[in-house]
Amino acid sequence: MNMNICLMPGDGIGPEIVTQAVKVLEKVAKKFGHTVQTETALIGGAAIDAAGNPLPEATVAACKAADAVLLGAVGGPKWDTIDPAIRPEKGLLGIRKALGLFSNLRPAVLFPELAAASYLRPDIIGQGLDIMVVRELTGGAYFGEPRGETVVNGERAAFNTMIYSESEIERIVRVACEIARKRGKKLCSVDKANVLDVSRLWREVAIRTAAEYPDVALSHMYVDNAAMQLIRDPSQFDVIVTENLFGDILSDEASIITGSIGMLPSASMGSGGPALFEPIHGSAPDIAGQDIANPLATILSVSMMLRFAFGLEKEAAAIDAAVKTVLAKGYRTGDIYVGEGEKVGCSAMGALVLDAI
Ligand code: NAI
Numbered sequence: 388m389n390m391n392i393c394l395m396p397g398d399g400i401g402p403e404i405v406t407q408a409v410k411v412l413e414k415v416a417k418k419f420g421h422t423v424q425t426e427t428a429l430i431g432g433a434a435i436d437a438a439g440n441p442l443p444e445a446t447v448a449a450c451k452a453a454d455a456v457l458l459g460a461v462g463g464p465k466w467d468t469i470d471p472a473i474r475p476e477k478g479l480l481g482i483r484k485a486l487g488l489f490s491n492l493r494p495a496v497l498f499p500e501l502a503a504a505s506y507l508r509p510d511i512i513g514q515g516l517d518i519m520v521v522r523e524l525t526g527g528a529y530f531g532e533p534r535g536e537t538v539v540n541g542e543r544a545a546f547n548t549m550i551y552s553e554s555e556i557e558r559i560v561r562v563a564c565e566i567a568r569k570r571g572k573k574l575c576s577v578d579k580a581n582v583l584d585v586s587r588l589w590r591e592v593a594i595r596t597a598a599e600y601p602d603v604a605l606s607h608m609y610v611d612n613a614a615m616q617l618i619r620d621p622s623q624f625d626v627i628v629t630e631n632l633f634g635d636i637l638s639d640e641a642s643i644i645t646g647s648i649g650m651l652p653s654a655s656m657g658s659g660g661p662a663l664f665e666p667i668h669g670s671a672p673d674i675a676g677q678d679i680a681n682p683l684a685t686i687l688s689v690s691m692m693l694r695f696a697f698g699l700e701k702e703a704a705a706i707d708a709a710v711k712t713v714l715a716k717g718y719r720t721g722d723i724y725v726g727e728g729e730k731v732g733c734s735a736m737g738a739l740v741l742d743a744i
């Protein structure tokens with residue numbers, strides 16, 4: 388297979404971590420008889436500096452022409468004082484929208500090798516932790532109309548609209564069912580159907596859609612309880628599907644219980660077009676340019692790319708296994724170093740993963 392990948396290294400540690408991840412992609416492609424072609428495009432602060440725009444037309448075109456997109460991170464103090472209309476983050480929201488990326492996949496996996504770095508009690512993480520949060524990304528209160536400010540009884544009031552159509556709910560539940568089918572076959576749909584009309588429709592459509600996947604066990608949970616259960620007993624979850632705002636909150640919560648933000652990858656997918664893969668962390672300006680960032684979140688994003696954009700399961704598993712091997716040998720970047728093993732930098736960590744592949 389030939390893979391055309393658009394790279395958007397972005398700002399801060401972005402270029403450092405993307406460099407390591409691309410080496411890993413090329414190594415695994417070679418090992419399994421595939422070829423990789425890459426094109427690099429500007430986004431975020433780097434694009435503002437070069438073109439006065441966080442998302443140049445050429446970048447959108449390059450992403451649309453690619454099979455998949457790998458992003459580092461955008462933003463940094465250098466651009467904090469510029470016009471909000473052209474902030475680096477606008478580039479990120481813009482490309483998600485331009486590519487129609489309605490489903491955001493965020494695995495929260497605790498590597499047993501990193502148990503000491505987790506925030507949870509050993510008796511809780513001892514059960515293991517491997518959750519996939521599927522968050523709807525282009526609907527709900529973040530995009531719903533009408534929205535804005537008005538005057539009610541003589542005082543200012545503001546409002547947003549949480550709205551979902553049946554087709555929007557169905558397509559995201561379908562994504563979650565397909566994923567659950569390939570994992571633990573358990574899907575928990577999170578809503579607030581005891582209060583919200585939009586959630587009652589969500590639940591109805593979730594039940595109807597999941598009925599087409601008899602091998603997947605569907606359950607439902609109210610979002611307030613789900614937030615609690617994620618901490619109390621995370622091992623009860625396999626795949627979680629939820630709407631945009633609930634998913635924003637729950638995916639952050641689910642991810643941090645695993646330890647470091649430097650470990651966590653993500654995928655954002657649409658219907659058929661190129662998907663986008665990125666670490667969940669930002670540009671980490673405090674450690675940029677020092678070769679000490681953890682490249683594993685970006686390397687694991689490449690694993691997600693192989694699995695979800697290309698259906699290359701063996702190749703993805705080879706990366707996951709290599710990361711586990713390196714961690715088992717005790718190598719740690721600063722963010723996951725808790726006094727044991729050997730501290731290494733960004734490029735050294737990348738080289739160790741390459742060797743393990
Ligand atoms: P951040 O995720 O960049 O950093 C938070 C903390 O985690 C920092 O102490 C950083 O050093 C550390 N960290 C993050 N990634 C790491 C890695 N791979 N290895 C080791 N340590 C790591 O979030 P922060 O500081 O709030 O934002 C910095 C900039 O990034 C801002 O301009 C923000 O807008 C932007 N940002 C961009 C995102 C994206 O491109 N997707 C997401 C979040 C923030």
Ligand code: MG
Nearest residue numbers: 635636638639
């Ligand atoms: Mg968030």
